[in-house]
Amino acid sequence: NGVCGEKGRWKSNLIAKCLREGKSHDDTSVSPVVRQTLLHWAYEISESDFDKGSKRVKTHGAAYVNTDSLSGKKLKKNIADDDEDEAEVQAVNAEKQAKGREERVRRRAATGAR
Structure with missing residues (x-):
């Protein structure tokens, strides 16, 4: 019940x-x-x-x-780990943005747009 x-x-x-x-x-x-x-x-x-x-x-x-x-639900990481994780996330995001820009440039070149 x-x-x-x-x-x-x-x-x-x-x-x-x-x-x-x-x-x-x-x-x-x-x-x-x-x-x-x-x-x-x-x-x-x-x-x-x-x-x-x-x-x-x-x-x-x-x-x-x-x-x-709740104890045991989320464990706090030390600050150094957080900084490393944040730097890694930023690097991945920057890489995704660069790929997105390259893709847009390629599409614009293919269609003749500026």
Whole structure:
């Protein structure tokens, strides 16, 4: 179902909150309100459900939780890596632009346009 099934929004929400806070699936200090909601549906999260659900939450996100806030979702790279990546992206973009200009010049020459 939509609450606590395989893709259930509240189960995924609880998993995301556990991941974000770096706590285990059975730590009751993580979102007691969501836990109570799940208990109303006669569901208590198990370790195996948490493990399966965390893979999905890390890749697809969860309801009402920003995926950027999940630990392990996005790892910050050091500044040197960012600079190298940025330089590489700029070089690739410059190469694409040069090829595009060459192609336009060739087409204009073929049609006799200026």
